[in-house]
Each structure stands twice: as C-alpha cells, then as structure tokens.
Amino acid sequence: MKSKQIKKQYTSVLSGALFLLVFYSCGVVTNNYKSPEVDTSGMYGSYASEDTITIASIPWKEYFNDSLLINLIEEGLKNNYDLQLASSRIKQAEANLSIAKNAYFPGVSLVGQVNHNRTSPNGKVLNHQSTSYTLGISTNWELDVWGKLQSQSRSQYAALLNSYEYRNLVQTSLISNIATSYYTLIALDEQLSITSHTANVLKNNVEALKEMKEAFLVTAAAVEQGKTLLYTTEAKIPDLEMQVRQTENALNTLLGRKPTAIERSSIEEINLPEKLAYGVPAQMLARRPDVKQAELAFRSAFELTNVSKASLYPTIALNSGSIGYQSASFSNFFLPENIFASILGGLTQPLFAKGQLKANLKIANARQEEALLNFENKVLGAGQEVSDILIKFDAALRKKEIRIRQIESSKKAVDYTWDLLKAGVANYTEVLSAEQSLLSSELNRVSDLLQQLQCSVDLYRALGGGTDK
Numbered sequence: 086m087k088s089k090q091i092k093k094q095y096t097s098v099l100s101g102a103l104f105l106l107v108f109y110s111c112g113v114v115t116n117n118y119k120s121p122e123v124d125t126s127g128m129y130g131s132y133a134s135e136d137t138i139t140i141a142s143i144p145w146k147e148y149f150n151d152s153l154l155i156n157l158i159e160e161g162l163k164n165n166y167d168l169q170l171a172s173s174r175i176k177q178a179e180a181n182l183s184i185a186k187n188a189y190f191p192g193v194s195l196v197g198q199v200n201h202n203r204t205s206p207n208g209k210v211l212n213h214q215s216t217s218y219t220l221g222i223s224t225n226w227e228l229d230v231w232g233k234l235q236s237q238s239r240s241q242y243a244a245l246l247n248s249y250e251y252r253n254l255v256q257t258s259l260i261s262n263i264a265t266s267y268y269t270l271i272a273l274d275e276q277l278s279i280t281s282h283t284a285n286v287l288k289n290n291v292e293a294l295k296e297m298k299e300a301f302l303v304t305a306a307a308v309e310q311g312k313t314l315l316y317t318t319e320a321k322i323p324d325l326e327m328q329v330r331q332t333e334n335a336l337n338t339l340l341g342r343k344p345t346a347i348e349r350s351s352i353e354e355i356n357l358p359e360k361l362a363y364g365v366p367a368q369m370l371a372r373r374p375d376v377k378q379a380e381l382a383f384r385s386a387f388e389l390t391n392v393s394k395a396s397l398y399p400t401i402a403l404n405s406g407s408i409g410y411q412s413a414s415f416s417n418f419f420l421p422e423n424i425f426a427s428i429l430g431g432l433t434q435p436l437f438a439k440g441q442l443k444a445n446l447k448i449a450n451a452r453q454e455e456a457l458l459n460f461e462n463k464v465l466g467a468g469q470e471v472s473d474i475l476i477k478f479d480a481a482l483r484k485k486e487i488r489i490r491q492i493e494s495s496k497k498a499v500d501y502t503w504d505l506l507k508a509g510v511a512n513y514t515e516v517l518s519a520e521q522s523l524l525s526s527e528l529n530r531v532s533d534l535l536q537q538l539q540c541s542v543d544l545y546r547a548l549g550g551g552t553d554k
Contacts, residue, residue: 115235115236115391115394115395116387116391118239118384118387118388120380120384121380121383121457121460121461123370123461123464125365125366125367125370128366128464128468128471128472129363129366129468129471129472129475130468130472130476131472132363132471132472132475134363134364134365135365136362136364136365137364137365137368138362138364139362139363139364139365139368139369139548140361140362140363140541140544140545140548140550141364141368141369141372141545141548141549141550142364142368142550143545143550144553145158145260145545145550145551145553148545148550148551149264150356151267151350151354151355153267153348153349153350154263154264154267154349154350157263157267157336157340157347158260158263158264160340160341160342161259161260161263161339161340161341162256162259162260163341164340164341164342165255165259165339165340165341166341167255167259168252168255168256168259171248171251171252171255171256172252174248174251174252177248236388236389236391236392236395237388237389237392239384239388240384240385240388240389240392243381243382243384243385243388244381244385246377246381247378247381247382247385250374250375250377250378250381251374251378253374253552254374254375254378256551256552256553257374257546257549257550257551257552258546259339260546260551261542261543261545261546261551262339263336263339263340264542265539265542265543266332266335266336266339267336267347267349268355268535268538268539268542269332269535270329270332270333270336270347270349271349271350271351271352271355272352272531272532272534272535272538273325273328273329273332274329274349274351274352275351275352275531276325276528276531277322277325277326277329279524279527279528279531280318280321280322280325280524280528281322283318283520283523283524283527284315284318284319284322286520287311287314287315287318287520288315290311290315290516290520291308291311291312291315294307294308294311294513295308297506297507302506302507302509303506303512303513306513307512307513310513310514310517311513311517314517314520314521318524333345333346333347352531352534355538357534357537357538358537358538358541359482361475361478361540361541361544363471363475363544363548364548366468366471368548368549369467369468369471369547369548369549370464370467371549372548372549372550372552373467373547373548373549374549374552375463375467376460376463376464376467379456379459379460379463379464380460382456382459382460383453383456383457383459383460385456386449386452386453386455386456387453387456389449389452389453390446390449390450390452390453392449393442393445393446393448393449394446396442396445396446397442397443397446467547470547471544471547471548474540474543474544474547475540475544477536477540478537478540478541478544480536481533481536481537481540482537484533485533485537488526488529488530488533489530491526492523492526492527492530495519495522495523495526495527496523498519498522498523499516499519499520499523501519502515502516502518502519503516
C-alpha cells in the first residue's frame with residue numbers, strides 16, 4: 086500500500102514537471118530573432134534613386150581595368166597580413182561554434198578507477214583494507230528545455246558570420262587602399278613630370294633674361310626674380326620624389342612585400358569614370374560588411390539575452406550516468422556478475438543566486454540595446470559616407486572643364502606677358518605671376534583627376550564592392 090502511494094506521488098510530480106517543460110518550451114522563455122527595421126528614405130541626401138544598378142555588384146577584376154593594378158590587388162589578397170589575421174579569426178569563430186553545438190550532446194568519458202581503503206575495526210589502527218577496480222563509461226547531459234543551449238549556439242553562429250564579414254571588410258578596404266595608393270603614385274608621377282618640365286622652361290627663361298639684361302631690356306632684379314622662381318620650382322622636385330618613394334613603400338606594405346619600385350601606368354592610360362551608379366540604399370545595407378557586422382553583433386547580443394532569460398529557470402540535467410565493470414580483483418574482471426550501472430539526474434532551480442541572474446539579464450538587455458544603437462548609428466554613417474563621396478565626385482566633374490580653360494588662359498598669359506616684356510611694356514613681375522599661375526593650375530588639374538579616381542574607388546568600397554559576392 087505504501088509502495089503504491091509513493092508511486093502515485095512520484096507520478097504526480099513527474100506529470101507536473103512534464104507540464105512545466107511543455108509550457109515553457111513553447112516559446113515563453115526565449116524570443117525568435119528578427120532583423121531590425123531600417124528607414125532607407127533619404128539615406129543618400131539629395132541623391133535619391135530607384136535605379137537598382139550599382140557598381141558594387143561588379144567584380145573588382147572587372148571594375149578596375151588596369152592590368153598592372155589588377156596584378157597588385159591579386160598579390161595583396163594573397164599576401165596581406167591583415168587579411169591573414171582575419172582568416173585566423175574565422176577559424177577561432179568556427180571552433181567556438183563547434184563547442185556550442187556539441188553542448189547539445191551528452192558528454193561521454195572513459196573512466197578507470199582504483200579504490201583502496203584502510204579502516205580501523207575493533208581498535209586496530211588501519212588493520213583492515215579493501216581494494217576495488219572499476220572500468221566503464223560515464224556520461225552527463227543537460228536537457229535544453231528552455232532553449233538556452235540553442236541560443237548560445239545561435240549567438241556563436243552570429244559571431245562566426247561576423248568574422249566572415251570582418252574578413253570581407255578587410256578585403257574591400259585592402260582593395261580600396263591598393264587602388265588609391267596606385268592612383269596616387271600615378272598622380273605624383275604626373276605632378277613630378279610637370280614640375281620638372283616647368284623647371285627646364287624656367288632655366289631657359291633665366292638665360293633669356295640674362296641676354297635681355299645685356300641688351301638693357303630688363304634689370305638685374307628681373308634676372309634674380311627669374312632665378313628665385315626657378316629655385317622655388319626645383320625645390321618642389323625632391324619633395325615630390327620623396328612622396329613617390331613613401332607611397333611606394335606604403336603600397337609594398339599592403340602587398341606584404343619589402344620596399345621596391347612599383348610598376349605602373351601613366352595618367353593618360355587611365356580610364357576616368359564620368360558616372361557612378363550607386364543603386365538604392367537597401368543594396369548598400371545588404372552588401373556593406375561593417376553594417377552587416379553591426380547587425381550580427383546585435384543578433385549575438387539578442388541571443389545572449391535569451392540565454393540570460395533561460396538561466397532564471399530550472400536546469401534539468403543528467404548529472405552522472407555510468408556503466409561498466411567493478412570487482413575486487415582483476416581475475417575474471419569481465420564476468421557478467423561484475424557489471425554495474427548507475428544514473429543520477431536532477432532539477433536545479435536558482436534561489437539565492439536569482440538576484441545575480443536577474444542582474445545578468447539587465448546587463449544583457451542593456452548590451453542588446455547598445456548593439457542596436459550601434460547598428461542604427463552605423464547605418465546612418467554609411468549613408469552619409471556615400472552621400473559625401475557623391476558630392477565630392479560631382480565637384481570633381483564640375484571642375485574638369487573649368488580647369489582646362491584655366492590652363493589655356495594661363496598659357497596665353499605667359500606668352501602675352503613675355504611679348505610685352507620684350508616690347509618693354511611689361512615688367513618681369515607680371516611674367517613671374519603668369520608662370521606661377523600656369524604651374525599651379527597644371528598641378529591642380531592632376532589633383533582634380535586624382536580626386537575623380539579616388540571617388541570611384543571610395544564609392545565602390547562604401548557601397549560594399551570588392552567582397553566577391
């Protein structure tokens with residue numbers, strides 16, 4: 086009778102436990118993840134577009150049509166140390182995900198044990214001894230009733246995806262930096278060529294001024310002014326040569342190689358973009374690695390909040406289960422009568438630690454909120470960056486024709502002032518001003534072309550191009 090009563094009580098407790106398991110496992114404890122909503126209207130400012138064509142969808146080998154630049158990018162993707170470090174992060178994230186997934190399954194261990202005891206029966210100190218030998222398999226397993234382990238796994242999966250996006254971010258930044266350095270080198274070459282050519286012209290001018298001085302057409306002051314402009318121009322050449330060498334060194338570092346000369350094209354061989362397709366903001370959000378990283382960080386924080394919620398509820402686990410052989414001697418150890426089996430399960434409900442667990446949940450909620458704010462801020466910054474680049478690109482295009490007319494006028498001004506000087510109508514100060522203006526306008530034209538090229542590279546990166554998707 087007593088046995089039936091105990092059995093009935095046990096059945097009632099078990100039924101109640103099963104009811105709680107079913108009730109809470111139906112989504113009461115943890116929430117399903119949903120991507121944050123983003124308002125993309127006006128994200129690019131005045132550059133509104135419904136055209137879904139975007140340069141970011143063009144593979145980088147097609148977007149950059151200079152074969153020398155393509156070779157450099159390929160070398161950088163193969164040897165760059167930052168990219169190799171990013172790949173190492175992926176391996177770490179994959180290992181962490183594997184650990185989280187394995188938590189679903191029971192832990193199984195092979196156990197071998199020798200137990201030797203000495204006791205003191207009847208006042209005889211340590212007189213009695215016994216020895217037993219055990220060999221078997223032990224296991225432990227936590228049941229994922231509240232979705233805690235599943236949320237931990239999802240958080241690690243988000244971290245793995247984050248590591249992939251980090252690598253994509255490093256790759257697209259690397260491609261952008263290599264292209265920018267390459268175009269900067271080409272621009273410096275052109276500016277160095279212009280400056281050297283101007284210095285040669287000024288040398289001839291100084292010789293002409295000396296002859297004019299002998300003919301009493303100009304004064305000695307004019308000759309010295311001519312020399313001053315010549316020396317000022319020549320002084321620019323070492324600085325430009327230094328910038329060329331430093332840019333080559335920086336590019337070599339990106340390529341993972343020691344300092345050496347970089348083979349490159351000339352500015353006349355570069356195809357300058359006249360129009361850049363930027364598509365719609367939703368495409369940028371779907372491709373840009375840093376934005377996706379921010380969203381995945383929020384996703385990970387969301388799942389960790391689920392873990393903290395689940396920690397408030399009872400842990401149901403198989404604390405110890407084992408099966409094997411146990412005997413007082415090795416002789417006939419594996420006989421059937423030496424087989425043993427044991428199982429120990431438990432339900433643990435936090436009581437005194439619940440205050441700490443609730444505090445952990447508050448921290449998790451705050452971190453989730455922080456991650457969401459960081460994501461929203463990253464989206465806002467990405468939109469601003471695209472808009473800024475488009476503004477800069479438009480400015481470069483508008484300056485193009487103006488700069489050409491400026492150079493033409495500067496050349497005419499130099500010719501006219503020289504004619505006036507030879508006729509004795511003008512002084513050399515006017516010639517000096519015209520020559521300085523011509524050099525400045527020619528150098529600025531190269532800077533404008535570089536700005537145009539840089540915008541094409543920067544926009545390609547800002548839209549998420551170069552990630553091999």
